[in-house]
Amino acid sequence: MALLLELDNVSVHYQKIAAVRGITIGVGEGEIVTLIGANGAGKTTTLRAISGLERPSAGEIRLRGQRINGMAPERIAELGIAHVPEGRRVFPYMTVRENLEMGAFLRKSGTELRNDYEDVFTRFPRLKEREKQLAGTLSGGEQQMLAMGRALMSKPKVILMDEPSLGLSPIMCREIARIIRRLHEEGRTIVLVEQNARLALALAQKAYVMETGRIALEGPAAELRENDEVQRTYLGITTAS
Amino acid sequence: MDSATLIQTLLNSVVASSIYALVAVGLALAFGVMKMANFAHGEFFMVGAYCVYVLYGLLGLPFPLAVVLAVPIVALLGLLTERFIFRPTRRNVLAGFMATAGLAFVLQVAAGRIWGVGIAKGVPTPYAGTAEIGDANLGWQRLIIIPCAFAMLLALRYFLYRTKFGKALRACAQDPEIAALQGIRINRMTALAMALAGASAGLAGALMAPILPVTPYIGHGVVLIAFIVVIVGGMASIEGAIIAAVLLGFIHTFVTTLADNLIATMVGVVFMAVTLILRPKGIMGRERA
Incomplete structure (x- = not known):
């Protein structure tokens, strides 16, 4: 291989x-x-x-x-290469949605990107529920999911x-x-x-x-x-x- | 206090708050992204005022055009400050502090050399009339500051919360290392923050040029207030800076009207001390924008 x-x-x-x-x-x-x-x-x-x-x-x-x-x-x-860092390190004063947007910072908007948001939200339904909530207010597990979702958004x-x-x-x-x-x-x-x-x-x-x-x-x-x-x-x- | 004085003082408070907010927001934004205080920020205000003095007072361009031109000019100054002072001293807070304090003196002396130190430059008043509101009279020149400041602050808010680069700027202020991992270029964001800081302080200076005597040293008093506003507001918080600007604008104006300027400054500082005792991290106590 x-x-x-x-x-x-x-x-x-x-x-x-x-x-x-x-x-x-x-x-x-x-x-x-x-x-x-x-x-x-x-x-x-x-x-x-x-x-x-x-x-x-x-x-x-x-x-x-x-x-x-x-x-x-x-x-x-x-x-x-996407990095899900130790301690999750989500952007605490940004919403869940904005954190995901930062993960997709380098990508062009379009159908593919919209599908990827959908994909992250199906993978982590909790994040969908909390889309507009500030990331710093999430539980540890939810922050971990967000950090993973943010990494996935970059299409690594x-x-x-x-x-x-x-x-x-x-x-x-x-x-x-x-x-x-x-x-x-x-x-x-x-x-x-x-x-x-x-x-x-x-x-x-x-x-x-x-x-x-x-x-x-x-x-x-x-x-x-x-x-x-x-x-x-x-x-x-x-x-x- | 009779009703005319009250209305007058209230409106003056709003004007003062608008200027404080414009100057302080830039300081807070730059601090949020770079974690460094820009001691030459008051001189951005001063350069904005001189732009109007030169473009409108000397060259005779229309006042609104002079104000609009002052914004990109001082934004460019902010950009250069980032590139040649903050970027090279990023890993050394003390060096950054010394360098910006030095820049403040350089800009003051440069303005004095070019346009003279002694007599304050009078900028002719473009809007001489007064508005009658109730029993009070307030000069148009002061009143137009309010919508201008509002427009700038709303534009800034829209940029930071609705656009991709504005959000990236906030991400950078919250965790620069992680922002870099998302592909955001930190240097671009610090440059952007400093350009915005210059633009808003420059606008404030430009708007105040016909009202204040324009001297190389007008930045002093302004930056002192801006630092108090930013500290009270919670260092890097934009919302905190705006709230604190309004509070301080009202305190200064009312105490000046009832007593005098000096006592107003003292009350302002006492207000800062009390706020910090009650909320050591400021009103919107957090360290990141």
């Missing part, structure tokens, strides 16, 4: 401190690839580097073979999702999982960062385990689920020995 998104030996430094140290990741078209790992392992930094919010200090990031690192975030957005080739389940109730987590699974069935490409490793490994086809800025383990998600170390460290399963 040809890779849609590739990270080739990418490092990111904050001043002198390395947050990401030479990681190589491949994301195939239509795949869900997950990065799991503890807090501070460099998962969020990796996503921020892909969408241009951080500049890699070394290595190369390619989208369909085209080098994108060093480009401004607005340019990378134009090329088709790759969606980066940073901790979509963070701070949500178990019911809302299941709802988010259902939404991600459906996006996968539609053939969308997703890079999923999660602390909830159980959820992430259930959704993804391929997984990378990050530890202090490096890839510690990688492989098909189904295999990593059975891996002893992953079970001990990230899934909280203790095997009798």
Whole structure:
């Protein structure tokens, strides 16, 4: 399978401190690839580097073979990478509708765009109900849906999702999982960062385990689920020995 | 206070509120997007007044045309301020502060060098008559400020809430990083905010040119009031700035009529202090537009 998104030996430094140290990741078209790992392992930094919010200090990031690192975030957005950021970060003093409009900022108005609003509203009926409400007044789960809807409005080739389940109730987590699974069935490409490793490994086809800025383990998600170390460290399963 | 004075004072309050609102809205908008205060904002007002002095007073263009021309001229000044002061100092608030304070002096001295410092420039009154409202008389020159300011503020509101770029500007003020992720170019938005700030302050200065003595230093008093208005209103909030402008316009005008100018300024500052004690983030207490 040809890779849609590739990270080739990418490092990111904050001043002198390395947050990401030479990681190589491949994301195939239509795949869900997950990065799991503890807090501070460099998962969020990796996503921020892909969408241009951080500049890699070394290595190369390619989208369909085209080098994108060093480009401004607005340019990378134009090329088709949408980022659902950690903490959702909807525009709090704009309505639900306006938030979606911002997601579609680069697109031309027309039938296709109108259909996409309809698509987001069918996918997230809650957002339709709250179309005119200020985004800052939504619940955490609704804000997560809005952040996802905003990303979908840009008609992305790759969606980066940073901790979509963070701070949500178990019911809302299941709802988010259902939404991600459906996006996968539609053939969308997703890079999923999660602390909830159980959820992430259930959704993804391929997984990378990050530890202090490096890839510690990688492989098909189904295999990593059975891996002893992953079970001990990230899934909280203790095997009798 | 008899009814004539009351009506007169009420109308004067509305005029003052309109000017305060025009000047303060631009300051709040620029602060919202850049998180930096423009200390040369009063000089935008001053340049607007000089535009009318030159175009109408010296060159003899019609007054309305002079006012309309002042708007893009000062907007351009705002644009240049963004490009050459705010953009290079974006990561350093102190440098931005020093640079805009410096720009204020540069513009004052430039105006003084070109048109002289000593005597205030009198701009002939284009609309000399007065309107009789009840028992009160109010000069047309002051009254026309009200519809002009309203039109500008409504246009600004329409732009910010109804157009794609206006919404993008608000998005930028609320979360610039996330706005960039949507494909919005931050530099364009800060430039736009500064152009709008220049346009509205320039309009205020242009409208006041026949009423105030035009000197290189008229920006001083105006920007002081604008800062009070913006702080009371809640820093980056457009609505807050307008509400605070109206409150302060009425307070200043009424206290000036009943007592004097100096006491009015004092009462205004006390009003700001009390507001901040009761609502530390201002009337529309939030940090983003």
